[in-house]
Structures are given as structure tokens and as C-alpha cells.
Amino acid sequence: MxxxxxxxxxxxxERIDFEHRIFLGLIVDLDTAICAGASKERLSRIGREVEA
Incomplete structure (x- = not known):
């Protein structure tokens, strides 16, 4: 992506924009991990970060 x-x-x-930047970064990380065939553990870890 x-x-x-x-x-x-x-x-x-400022605070909302900061959180949105972090969220976007996590979504990009998740997409990169999926495309790279990352383990379920790695994907779960990123998913937990998104939920936090």
C-alpha cells in the first residue's frame, strides 16, 4: 500500500492528528506484513497495536 x-x-x-499519523503507520505496517507473508504472531501483534 x-x-x-x-x-x-x-x-x-494536534493530538488527533498525531493519533491519525500513528494509525496510518500501523495500517501500512499491517499491509506490508501481509504482503511479505508474515507469521500469524506478527500480524496479531500489529492488530493489537491497532486496537490499542
């Missing part, structure tokens, strides 16, 4: 943070995604609230 070729997506990265862009200022146009910002909502103008």
Missing part, C-alpha cells in the same frame, strides 16, 4: 501522511489529512487538532 503506497500511502503516507499528507497535511491534507489533518483536522487541526
Amino acid at each position: 503506497e500511502i503516507s501522511w499528507d497535511r491534507k489529512f489533518e483536522v487541526g487538532h
